[in-house]
Amino acid sequence: MERGGPGLREHRAVVGNAARVTVAACAAFYLCRYGLDALVMSLYAAFSVVALGALAGIPGSGRQRAATTLMAIPAGSALVTLGTLLAVRTWAAVLGMLVIGFMVAYAGIAGPRIAGAAPGMQLLYILPCFPPYAPDTLDQRVYGFLLGTVLLAAAQALILPEPATPPFRALLADAADAAAELADHHGGPAPQDALARARAAGDRLRPSRVPPADLPASPTLAHKAMAHAAEAIRALLAQLAALHGEAGTCGSYRAETVALLQAIGDAVRQAAHALRGGRPGPSAAALQDELGPARAHRAVAALARLGADERLVSLRRRALAVQAADSAVVLVLATRLVGGDRTVPEDRAGHAFTYARARGPQLWWRRLSTHFTPRSVIFQNACRFALGLAAARAIAGVLDLSHGFWVLLATLTLTRTTTLETRSVVRRALLGTLVGAVAAGGLLALVQDRDTVYAVVLPVVMFSAFTVGPMRGPAWAQGGFTLVVATLFAQVAPVTWQLAPTRFADVLTGSLIGLACGLLAWPRGAGSELRRSMAGVCAAVADAVGRTTARVVERTAGEPAGNDLGAGVLATHRALILAEESLAQYQSEPREKTSRQMDWPAVLAAGAHARRGERLLPGRPGRITDRAVGAWLRHAAGQTADGYRTLAERLRTGDSAAAVADAAPLDLRGLVAVAPAPTAGDGPEGGGAEGDGPPALSAALLVDCVIWLDTLTADLRRIHEEMDGRAPSPN
CATH class of the missing domain: 1.20.58 (Methane Monooxygenase Hydroxylase; Chain G, domain 1)
Known part of the structure; x- marks a missing residue:
């Protein structure tokens, strides 16, 4: 813990997950292999547990994880079926990998549970989409998947379950x-x-x-x-x-x-x-x-x-x-x-x-369409993984690799969102795979075809691999998984020590494909998108200020009155979602330099303030009917909007020397000069249907708008001061 590693809670979670995966995978494998003598079913049962229990990162308590695992059964069955049927031709498998790989990765927009399960769901298609083309074994494949999934869900709920958290x-x-x-x-x-x-x-x-x-x-x-x-x-x-x-x-x-x-x-x-x-x-x-x-x-x-x-x-x-x-x-x-x-x-x-x-x-369609743009990091990641997996499947098919799914598995597990991170992970993973391959080759040469020894060793190897790997990094993970694969396959079909170098060659191929995709598809990860998305938030704030001001000031005959009041809020909300996703990914990516970064949450806070005002102010009773007061409010709002547009351009171009619009506090002298003096009848005792006359309602709306603009102007000033390296002023 003093060295900055995971704490006791993280260690407990890793050990608990390793125990659950080991118990469920071994129980499913032994039942199918030695109880039912169903070789295909045994492999799919074990790999289904590994896919959803180890490769996937489903969050939550034991019950929540079990529920998510069980909910994945329909989609997982469909993926196993599609992978089996599309394996008939390489081009069909590649096309399926491209489409399904994108869809599974893009499904992460549905929330953390689905996003956590996505890598495991990818493996459920990868495993059956390789020769031999054997549709007659589809029933065994699906039954194996069902058995492994049910046993994993039971283990998640019963074996060292993750503690429940307050809803x-x-x-x-x-x-x-x-x-x-x-x-x-x-x-x-x-x-x-x-x-x-x-x-x-x-x-x-x-x-x-x-x-x-x-x-x-x-x-x-x-x-x-x-x-x-x-x-x-x-x-x-x-x-x-x-x-x-x-x-x-x-x-x-x-x-x-x-x-x-x-x-x-x-x-x-x-x-x-x-x-x-x-x-x-x-x-x-x-x-x-x-x-x-x-x-x-x-x-x-x-x-x-x-x-x-x-x-x-x-x-x-x-x-x-x-x-x-x-x-x-x-x-x-x-x-x-x-x-x-x-x-x-x-x-x-x-x-x-x-x-x-x-x-x-309609709500689901809005979410799907919000991220369906090259400006979304979720869309970028889905494209990166889909292209990488499709390329790996094409190479494995053209070269007729005997264990081609290992190529795709390496591409899936080693590809990261930046080239820098992918290169670092691949270097360590190849070293670990090499060591694991040597150990696996020695094990296969020593034990040969004695299945009893492999059956005894499997739980120990699996538990060790799934415990040490997450704690010590990709080198240990790949080395341990190489031993797991060798121990499993040795019990299904006759293998020799040559399986170990085959595994290393496949991992090397998959790693190179992952590196190539990282170089070609958004190599900087969220770093290249973050400024653009934050600039989008600033532009959305400027638009929200203009729209809201136009709606609270009495419209003239030439102004549109039929606009959808929710369209503007949706536009601001969409900009915020894209920026939040970019920032979340950017913060999770390692950097070569630890240079000073912008206070991006301040930009998000300004967007949230703009969204809150656009939600509330147009629905308030009354309108600002005084022409002079309305003109002052439009002018003040225009200055605030211009400041955010200038900031958006500065963020978009990265030009620190760009001209900065005035972000001074609102000047009320102009309002004092044009605001009509309130009369006694304007207050709550002055009459009206609810005790408020129209002048009082206009005054209330005006004050709300001024406070809103003042908040946004203070946000703008704080962002500029932070960008210029000055200490933010208290007001």
Whole structure:
């Protein structure tokens, strides 16, 4: 642990997985080979366990892994069948490898569980797609796969199972309780204990901290709603924490703020109960009824003080409680959507849930089409692996290699997302394979055809290989697997020591193919895509600012009114997804130099702020009808958008000397000059259907937009300061 290696928990996981794979593979192999005398079935049973248990990286607890393994049975059976039928001709097998290899790798967009199973699923097609063309053995192949899969699932659930983790709904509920505790604080010194618990609860909701199997990453409605709830509650916790930071210096809160905080606490506490009990979420009506007048009253009061405070301090302070209430409303509605309530889009805040209007197939199509572009690292990886596997299958078929699937297996396991990493892995793997081949040759020459010795040795060799390999790296993994292969094949057919050099030659061939594909297909991995995807986020932010401003300002006759309100949010969301995937892969790739890198999460944070505003602001009541105020808002939004477009171009070209647009804080002097003075009748006591007249609603919407633009401008300034190597300013 002091040397930076895996800790005790990682060692336990490796040993546990090795034990499960060894028990399941040996039980399946012995039953078929010595109990049923079914040679083909024994090989497929053992390799199915190795594919889904060792080669695949299915995440989760024991039960979650077992469930994922069992769910792979239909797709795995289809892959074994297709591989068997397409092995009739080399060209058919190559074409199948190209298509199926891409589809299996691309299926990783469905979430971490499917992505983890993908390498093993590739092997289920690779194994049967080689001569001899024997469709008459298809039943044995499928039965072997089924037996191995079922035994592996049983082992995952029963033998040293991975411990269960709290489901994501429980993490949401804990964070909601922490938010309710903060909302119960109504002034005075900051509640340090509650703030610490809130920080911890919000941190546990970070995608990097959530166990992959529990992460709501699929395009299903429930998962999208849970991800939306997580975003809302993290924003709520941050807003309440900032509000209580003000409490330490500003004393007690006004009665209006206390009432709003009480409504927030009641709403999020009910949401926590619903999440824990699996019940439909609460109604947001009470909180919304409290929020409407408070938003208008605070906006009118804040605008009246603009002349005395042009630095947005008063606006920010007065907006914190309202922003927290907005986040609480989104959390409550998302909780209802998690529970299956499809009426959420009909709510007053339903514009924030445009995805809830789509059906399941449409949500899946959006996810599929989002990544179906050369700008997606998932698409790039799928193409790289598909081309490499197809080339390996073609070479193995043309050269008529006796164990050609080892070539594909080497290509599959040794190809990485960058040429640098692939070259390093291949060098170590070849060394390990050479040592393993020498050891395997010695074993085969010494034992010869005594099956009993191989049967006794197999569990020891398999457990050692699958324990030491993940702990010590690719050299040990390839060397150990070479011994496993030799021990298995020696019990199925007569073999000699010549099997060992054949294995080394095949691994060498597969490694060279992997290197060639790495050189030809996106050799820099995510490094070449990261800046472009982050530039795409900045461009999306600029577009979101323009679209949102146009929708909150009263439209003139010449402006389009029929745009789909959800299309813009989808565009911003798509840019964020592509950038997040690029950053995640980039952070996992080794680098030759440890040069200073951009604070890319700051760019993602700006994109999230833009998406949140575009979701919420157009659905607010009222419009900014005053022409002078609308013109000021358009001008301020245009400056912010121009700043993000300039930043996008700077990121896209990599020109550090490019001109930087002004990222100064918003200048409210122009707004002070054109904003009409609020009247007494504009407040909550001034009449109107809900106690808010149209001027008050316009004032509330204006303040919300100004705060939103101020946040985006602060994000832009922080990014520029970080790029230029300056310490970010506090404001």
